[in-house]
Amino acid sequence: MNYEIWDVHTHLAGVPGTTPEERLAKLLQYADRVGIARLCVMMGLKWNYDPTPEFMRKSNDEALQAVRKFPDRAFGFVYVNPKHTQASLDELNRCVRDGPMVGVKLWCALHCNDPLLDPIVARAAELKAIVAQHCWIKITGNLPGESTPMDMAELAARHPKATFSCIHTGGDWERGIRAIRPHPNVYADINGGDPTAGFTGMAVRELGAERVLYGSDAGYRSFASQLAKVHGAEIPDTAKRLIFAGNTKRLLRPILNEKGIKV
């Protein structure tokens, strides 16, 4: 069985190469080997949990540089820090409204249930951009600003018209899936954790295949371990098609249409 595969979550970090373009080219070489057609790329060559406005701009410039080199293979997500609300809105406008990016990436600067996120999410919804929020539940302790799926559920309830990707589904996916289950505008991005058997099956059972997205977190993770979560799952072939590409295409179609990009 052949599948079209879109990877909703990749990075330039952890990939060989000195420039953003070199790194994305390398990432695409690996993607080709395992049959991945398109990548969503977020953040630049270096990472910062709590980026300054200057760091955000540099990070987004690098991601833009990379995706502009491969417009038929890669989409960009703009990295923002809600502690710097106006700077984040400016970046949203620069990279999404006026640029080629199609989503928003939020990481560990601030718990995502904080009201400081509201104007950013509202603007993203106006632009039809996906809001992708890192979420983890660590028994060893979260970082100070690191969100959980429960935080995401609060945010999603305040913004029913926005579309959210719960990155990693909280790592502890058995709790993460339950936390986002009541919120139909939250999608489970299964990337980033170990390829623990049962993850995807539970997500499909509890959320429906329409709410599950394939992503990898490459280059930090291998494509292989994350693809296995779908290839190895005991779910119908139709569900695999949705998870691998169908859902991401459906979510991106409105913003891509506005940008005149046909997929």
Place this chain on the structure above:
Amino acid sequence: MKPDQSTFSLDRRDFLKVAVAAAGVASLGSTSALQAAAAAPSGLIDTNVSLSRWPLRRLPCDDTAALVAKLRANGVTQAWAGSFDGLLHRDIATVNTRLADECRRHGKGLLVPFGSVNPKLPDWEDDLRRCAEVHRMPGIRLHPGYHGYRFDDPDFAKLLRLAAERGLLVQLVWIMEDRRMMHPLLQVEPPDLKPLAEVIKKTPGLRLEILNVLKGLHGQSLLSLLHAGEVFVEIAMLEGVGGVAGLLEKTPLNRVLFGSHAPLFYFESALLKLKESPLTEDQPRAIRCDNARRLLAKKS
């Protein structure tokens, strides 16, 4: 999409299998990539599978027949099997009896049992003896994290010595799962690896495979451990894009084995890692089967 750059020494039937699979990869991708990876010739030895039930959830293949079917469907020709029961059960003797029995009853020789030994239990030496003499196992599997000992523990050193004297291959499981997502009431610390090299050096004849260690061991630390003796690692928890190729840039090829950590992990993960990395002609075959076959055949 580029076809797999790896080439193999193939007979005509193998060549056709791989060629058909590779054509599928070139057309679209994905399960065909998996099929291409599984279709490579000359066998596939999975050195890291477990039978019975994971203590914290049911798994899709935690029934031995289902696991065997899964392994066979993916081209596995031999699987070295421990038991999840060996993590927490104290009646290790029955754990090993059940393991040996399951391996006999399922798979027609596919499953090779590796019994559990816990050196913190009274009279553990008899468990070791039974693994070798009663069950005729080629090796044992150790879970220091779950059994609560460090690598500088004298009982551990004694266990390695006795295993080596019996010609048993030792599989040492560093971790079973990401510690960040462990059950709050079952948080198992990964053992400190630093003292391990010394005890290996002091154990002549030891053959040691460390399972699930590539999540936390890289670079010089990994090399030092491999150079301490006849030490092997497998790829179940290796991560990073192009991970296998990256590992082989710094690690001797003959020390790397195939391992899936199934059924706790999706089996396909390990198989696709071989596909994701551009490998030279000899590398896939060495990892898939030749290294493991040589290691098992070395029994003194």
